[in-house]
Amino acid sequence: MPFSIPQVHAFLNLVREKWGYDFSGYAEASLHRRLRRVAELAHTPSLEKLGKRLQSDPHAFNWFLENFTVNVTEMFRDPEFYACLRKQIFPVLETFPHINIWHAGCSTGEEVYSMAILLQESGLLSRCRIYATDLNPANLEKARAGIVATPMLKEYIQNYRLSGGVEDFTQYYTALYGNAIFQKELREKITFLQHNLVADGVFNEFQLIICRNVFIYFKRNLQEQVLGLFTESLAPLGFLALGTKESILSARIQARFEVASRPMKIYRKKY
Amino acid sequence: MSFSNAAAKMVIMGGSAGSMQPMMLLLSALPATFRAAILLVVHRQRNVHSNLHEILSQHCSTPVREPEDKDPIQAGHIYLAPQNYHLLVETDGNFALEYSEPVCFSRPSIDVTLQGAVWAGVKNLLVVLLSGANTDGAAGIAAVLKAGGQAFIQLPGMAEFPAMPGGALTRNPEASARDIPEISGYLNQFVM
Known part of the structure; x- marks a missing residue:
C-alpha cells in the first residue's frame, strides 16, 4: 500500500x-x-x-x-572513476603540500578504503588526512572497524584490477575467520565522523571532496544547498567528485567550477 | 512529460539472459517517430564497462540513452536503465536513480521500475517482459495490471531462458503471452 x-x-x-x-x-x-x-x-x-x-x-x-537510509556500497565502485583519480587527479593533488580529503556519505567505508589504497600506491597517503562522514552512526562504527567479509573480496579485487591496480591486493588486509581487516596504515589515516549534510556546516578546508551517489536521494533545492557547503569547504582549485550519473544542476554553483572530467563527474573549484 | 497528462504513454521493457535478440527485433521494428517514452531495464554486470546503449542504438532510428538522475522523461525517446542503479520515476516526470539493495538479485530490477512507475501515477503504461533466468518482473507486472496497465510477456516456450516470462505468467495469468512479432505489432500501435 x-x-x-x-x-x-x-x-x-x-x-x-x-x-x-x-x-x-x-x-x-x-x-x-x-x-x-x-x-x-x-x-x-x-x-x-x-x-x-x-x-x-x-x-x-x-x-x-x-x-x-541506503547503506549499499562496494569497493572500487565504477573502476573507471578510480582509474581517473589515479591518472588525472592525483598528479595535481601531489602539488599541494598537505592534502585534506572529505568523503561525504561514506556509508560503511568501502569506497574510503579504496581511495586510501590508491593514495598509498601513488605515494600520497603520508601527506593525506581523510575525513569520512555519514549521518548514520551504525555505518561509521562498521567503517571504523575496517572489516569486510572475505567472500566479497573476489569482486572487489576484480574491480581493483579494472581500475588499473596491479599490486598484490592481499598486502592491504589480514584475513581471519571469514573476514578481512584492512591494514593499520590505511585505517589510521581515516577519521570517521558523524556529519549530516542537511544540517551540519563547514568543518575544515579540503583539496578533494568525494560525494558519490548521495545527491540521487536529494531534491534539487537540497542538492544546491549541499553544493554550497562543498563550495565553501573546498580550497581554491580543489576537486569535487560526484556519482557518474549525477551533475551540478544549479547554474549558480556551475559558475564556481570548471569540469575536470565530464564522464567521471569530477569538477574543480575556480580560483 | 507529466503523468497528470492523460496522453502521456510509457513502455517499460524488461529483459535478462537471452533478451538481447528479441529486444533488438522490437526496437528495430519501431516507427521512426513515436509518442511514448520507452524505458529498457536490462540486467547487466555491475562494474564492467558496457556500451549496450550504443549497440542498441545501431538497431533503431532513435538513439538509446542512459538517463542521469533527475533527467526529464521525454516522449519519443528510448532510455536504458544505467548499470548498478535502480531506475525510478518521480511524479514530476523526471527520472530518479537509487543505489540500494538488489531486488531479485538484480540492480537495476524490473520490479522496482514497474512498481515505481505505478507509484508515480503513470496511467498509460505498457510492459513488455522478455527472456530471463530469474523471476524479476513478476511482482511489478502484478502492480501494473492492478493499476490498469497492460503487460505483454514473451511466450516462455519461445524464450531462450523461460524462467522470467514463465514466472511472470504464473503470477499473472491474466497477462498476455505472445510471440515477438505479435508483441511488436501491439507495441507499434501503442507508441503512436
Missing part, C-alpha cells in the same frame, strides 16, 4: 522533531519506497503505527535509520 503525501509529511515531521533528522529535502520516489520498505520490515501497515513504535522503544530509531 502506498502512503499518501500527508501521511509521509506527518511522519517526517515527527522524525525531525523527536530525533533531529530532517528528510524533507529527500527525493520523493526513493523516500516513499524506503518508507514502504521499513514499514514492511517492521510489519507495521501504517506510518502512524511506525511512528508510535519508534517513540515507545528507545532502540527502534537507530534500527529505523539503518534501514531507511
Whole structure:
C-alpha cells in the first residue's frame, strides 16, 4: 500500500522533531519506497503505527535509520572513476603540500578504503588526512572497524584490477575467520565522523571532496544547498567528485567550477 | 512529460539472459517517430564497462540513452536503465536513480521500475517482459495490471531462458503471452 503525501509529511515531521533528522529535502520516489520498505520490515501497515513504535522503544530509531537510509556500497565502485583519480587527479593533488580529503556519505567505508589504497600506491597517503562522514552512526562504527567479509573480496579485487591496480591486493588486509581487516596504515589515516549534510556546516578546508551517489536521494533545492557547503569547504582549485550519473544542476554553483572530467563527474573549484 | 497528462504513454521493457535478440527485433521494428517514452531495464554486470546503449542504438532510428538522475522523461525517446542503479520515476516526470539493495538479485530490477512507475501515477503504461533466468518482473507486472496497465510477456516456450516470462505468467495469468512479432505489432500501435 502506498502512503499518501500527508501521511509521509506527518511522519517526517515527527522524525525531525523527536530525533533531529530532517528528510524533507529527500527525493520523493526513493523516500516513499524506503518508507514502504521499513514499514514492511517492521510489519507495521501504517506510518502512524511506525511512528508510535519508534517513540515507545528507545532502540527502534537507530534500527529505523539503518534501514531507511541506503547503506549499499562496494569497493572500487565504477573502476573507471578510480582509474581517473589515479591518472588525472592525483598528479595535481601531489602539488599541494598537505592534502585534506572529505568523503561525504561514506556509508560503511568501502569506497574510503579504496581511495586510501590508491593514495598509498601513488605515494600520497603520508601527506593525506581523510575525513569520512555519514549521518548514520551504525555505518561509521562498521567503517571504523575496517572489516569486510572475505567472500566479497573476489569482486572487489576484480574491480581493483579494472581500475588499473596491479599490486598484490592481499598486502592491504589480514584475513581471519571469514573476514578481512584492512591494514593499520590505511585505517589510521581515516577519521570517521558523524556529519549530516542537511544540517551540519563547514568543518575544515579540503583539496578533494568525494560525494558519490548521495545527491540521487536529494531534491534539487537540497542538492544546491549541499553544493554550497562543498563550495565553501573546498580550497581554491580543489576537486569535487560526484556519482557518474549525477551533475551540478544549479547554474549558480556551475559558475564556481570548471569540469575536470565530464564522464567521471569530477569538477574543480575556480580560483 | 507529466503523468497528470492523460496522453502521456510509457513502455517499460524488461529483459535478462537471452533478451538481447528479441529486444533488438522490437526496437528495430519501431516507427521512426513515436509518442511514448520507452524505458529498457536490462540486467547487466555491475562494474564492467558496457556500451549496450550504443549497440542498441545501431538497431533503431532513435538513439538509446542512459538517463542521469533527475533527467526529464521525454516522449519519443528510448532510455536504458544505467548499470548498478535502480531506475525510478518521480511524479514530476523526471527520472530518479537509487543505489540500494538488489531486488531479485538484480540492480537495476524490473520490479522496482514497474512498481515505481505505478507509484508515480503513470496511467498509460505498457510492459513488455522478455527472456530471463530469474523471476524479476513478476511482482511489478502484478502492480501494473492492478493499476490498469497492460503487460505483454514473451511466450516462455519461445524464450531462450523461460524462467522470467514463465514466472511472470504464473503470477499473472491474466497477462498476455505472445510471440515477438505479435508483441511488436501491439507495441507499434501503442507508441503512436
